[in-house]
Amino acid sequence: MKKLMTNKNLTKAFSIFIIFYLIVIVFPFIWVLVTSFKPESEIWGKSALKLISENPTLDHYRALAQNNVLRGIKNSFIVASLTTIYVTVISIFAGYALARLQFRGKNFVLTLVLAVSMFPQMIVVGPIYNMFNELGWTNSYNIIFPYSMISLPVAIYILVTHFKKIPFTLEESAKIDGATPMQTLLKIVTPLALPGIFTSAIITFIGVWNEYVLSLTLNTDLSFHTAPVAISFLRGQFEIFWGQVTAAAVVVTIPTLIIVLLFQRQIISGLTSGALKE
Amino acid sequence: MANLSLQSIGKNYPNGFSAVQDFNLEILDKEFIIFVGPSGCGKSTTLRMIAGLEDISCGELYIDEKLVNNIEPKDRDIAMVFQNYALYPHMSVFDNMAFSLKLRKTPKAEIKKQVDDVAKILSIESLLDRKPKELSGGQRQRVAIGRAIVRNPKVFLFDEPLSNLDAKLRVQMRIELAKLHHRLQTTFIYVTHDQTEAMTLGTRIVVMKDGIIQQVDTPLNLYSKPINKFVAGFIGSPQMNFIVTKVEKVQESICLVFGSQSVVLPDGKAKALINGGYINKEVVMGIRPEDIHDTQLFVEASDRSTIQAKVNVTELLGAEIFLYLSVENNEITAKVDPRSTAQPGDAIELALDLNKLHIFDKETELVITN
Numbered sequence A: 001m002k003k004l005m006t007n008k009n010l011t012k013a014f015s016i017f018i019i020f021y022l023i024v025i026v027f028p029f030i031w032v033l034v035t036s037f038k039p040e041s042e043i044w045g046k047s048a049l050k051l052i053s054e055n056p057t058l059d060h061y062r063a064l065a066q067n068n069v070l071r072g073i074k075n076s077f078i079v080a081s082l083t084t085i086y087v088t089v090i091s092i093f094a095g096y097a098l099a100r101l102q103f104r105g106k107n108f109v110l111t112l113v114l115a116v117s118m119f120p121q122m123i124v125v126g127p128i129y130n131m132f133n134e135l136g137w138t139n140s141y142n143i144i145f146p147y148s149m150i151s152l153p154v155a156i157y158i159l160v161t162h163f164k165k166i167p168f169t170l171e172e173s174a175k176i177d178g179a180t181p182m183q184t185l186l187k188i189v190t191p192l193a194l195p196g197i198f199t200s201a202i203i204t205f206i207g208v209w210n211e212y213v214l215s216l217t218l219n220t221d222l223s224f225h226t227a228p229v230a231i232s233f234l235r236g237q238f239e240i241f242w243g244q245v246t247a248a249a250v251v252v253t254i255p256t257l258i259i260v261l262l263f264q265r266q267i268i269s270g271l272t273s274g275a276l277k278e
Numbered sequence B: 001m002a003n004l005s006l007q008s009i010g011k012n013y014p015n016g017f018s019a020v021q022d023f024n025l026e027i028l029d030k031e032f033i034i035f036v037g038p039s040g041c042g043k044s045t046t047l048r049m050i051a052g053l054e055d056i057s058c059g060e061l062y063i064d065e066k067l068v069n070n071i072e073p074k075d076r077d078i079a080m081v082f083q084n085y086a087l088y089p090h091m092s093v094f095d096n097m098a099f100s101l102k103l104r105k106t107p108k109a110e111i112k113k114q115v116d117d118v119a120k121i122l123s124i125e126s127l128l129d130r131k132p133k134e135l136s137g138g139q140r141q142r143v144a145i146g147r148a149i150v151r152n153p154k155v156f157l158f159d160e161p162l163s164n165l166d167a168k169l170r171v172q173m174r175i176e177l178a179k180l181h182h183r184l185q186t187t188f189i190y191v192t193h194d195q196t197e198a199m200t201l202g203t204r205i206v207v208m209k210d211g212i213i214q215q216v217d218t219p220l221n222l223y224s225k226p227i228n229k230f231v232a233g234f235i236g237s238p239q240m241n242f243i244v245t246k247v248e249k250v251q252e253s254i255c256l257v258f259g260s261q262s263v264v265l266p267d268g269k270a271k272a273l274i275n276g277g278y279i280n281k282e283v284v285m286g287i288r289p290e291d292i293h294d295t296q297l298f299v300e301a302s303d304r305s306t307i308q309a310k311v312n313v314t315e316l317l318g319a320e321i322f323l324y325l326s327v328e329n330n331e332i333t334a335k336v337d338p339r340s341t342a343q344p345g346d347a348i349e350l351a352l353d354l355n356k357l358h359i360f361d362k363e364t365e366l367v368i369t370n
Helices: A002-036 A059-066 A069-100 A106-116 A121-135 A141-165 A168-177 A181-192 A194-210 A213-218 A227-232 A242-272 B043-051 B093-103 B108-121 B137-150 B167-184 B195-201 B219-224 B229-234 B267-275 B296-301
Strands: B004-012 B018-027 B032-036 B058-063 B078-081 B155-159 B187-192 B204-209 B212-217 B241-250 B253-258 B261-264 B282-287 B306-316 B321-327 B330-336 B347-352 B358-361 B367-369
Touching: A002 A242, A059 A069, A059 A242, A069 A106, A069 A141, A069 A181, A069 A194, A069 A227, A069 A242, A106 A141, A121 A141, A121 A213, A141 A194, A141 A213, A168 A181, A168 B078, A168 B093, A181 A194, A194 A242, A213 A227, A227 A242, B004 B043, B018 B043, B018 B212, B032 B043, B032 B195, B043 B078, B043 B155, B043 B187, B043 B204, B078 B137, B093 B108, B093 B137, B108 B137, B137 B167, B167 B187, B167 B195, B187 B195, B195 B219, B204 B219, B204 B229, B212 B219, B212 B229, B229 B282, B229 B358, B241 B261, B241 B330, B253 B267, B253 B282, B261 B306, B267 B358, B267 B367, B296 B347
Parallel strands: B032 B187, B032 B204, B078 B155, B155 B187
Antiparallel strands: B004 B018, B004 B058, B204 B212, B241 B253, B241 B282, B253 B261, B282 B358, B306 B321, B306 B347, B321 B330, B358 B367
């Protein structure tokens, strides 16, 4: 009985802790959301702490239409989508090869792939910039190639675990049914690995959507700025337009929020499946 | 419809392990061949080599006089039913069955007709729209079989297809498989570790052990004329009793002596031992549980074949009783009439049906006389 009581109290304490923790985590976002509706005069000083503005306004959102943020969102969307498609296609083939084909040095390749993802981004920015300069690729959508390089390792790793989970007999069965290896991959393996493919695609998309350093370095031209870079340019000579920055932050967060809400079940099953024997 | 010829087939793995050695077998058209043996005996490996899922390390495999060693599974015209069904989880039953036909670019109308026909044979018409996860084990197995039949292959391969089903369903499916073989008139090759399935389904049975064929024969011959001690012990349930005995010549008769007891051999079997030079040597006597009797009538009629035994455990199965007995430090089993009055702890007299005695060489374990 006593044990049960302690368990109950423990659960209660833990719940309180989680609620507190959530508030801490969500607080910046709430502040950003609240601020985006405040006139410039209320952003600083006493009224900054008020939850509801005395003179709520949509001016900051209207201003976004005039500056570069909308184009930034369009660029982000193009770059993130292209990268996601490219990474997904490549990682399906690479992941399948690493999961199923027998070849010498397979584990070494997988380790190498993972090792690539461990390079700190700041270190590779310089060389990539030089390379882009030489190739004349700066200020273009070619930025999807370095993005793919960064996203591929994780995508491949997720798909390898998913492909390994698919019973091999299914592939043997397809082989006897007359399917070529390519048909087996496309008609049997890929549909069954969809949760994993979703997960890696979403992680890739969000990663690219939020990327800042490479985009800032490689695409200096305003017309190729992605959303995060465009937001960082919302400043005059002596001030930062915090109202517009917060409004832009809200708008930019919405797509990722929608994606996560729509696909959270797939993401969770994608991230955890393969952990346990089923 | 096809005949197969397996000539000196072997499977060696890179680590030096040899799963199958020198496998020679001619499989006739329309035969129902069973590969049976304990796990790890190479039966599944052999089947997978026939299917083309494993490379053949040495030897030659012919299907209808055509060498197929290096031919892809899809071009061998075979179909296979797997132990775990291997249905495609994301496809409906119809699509599962139609998959191979679609890959062969069969016209849609034709696919529908063929799938419907097969579904009718297996009475799964009502399941065609369902996904595999919505089916019971027995239904899944039917679909897996249906998927194989649809293609109308030359050879059907079954890899322990019933081992995932419960006992009752297994009996039912076994009967259906027998019917199916009769109806399709095609060559079936069937792997199992269950000797009941082997005995009831097969036209011929291949008994394997450690990658080597022990005996290939009809079920009846395997049962009554096992070629060695392994086959004798593997086929039949409860398994054959083995007692190590010494061959002695007492006056004009040949006796098998174990401990303080002995039985006198009938002339035919005695002759085989004399000719083999086994007098005063040790041999293994094998007798099936149903050839040991405890009825008064039988015991009285055959004083030359009676032995004394102590009852340890009795098991009433309804139509018969299993007696687990001790005879001179040997544990043996007898399958007797349910009217038997034997109780645990009793010392009883049993009669062996000596005409059904099997005698094996103690060293080579090969049969001397059946």
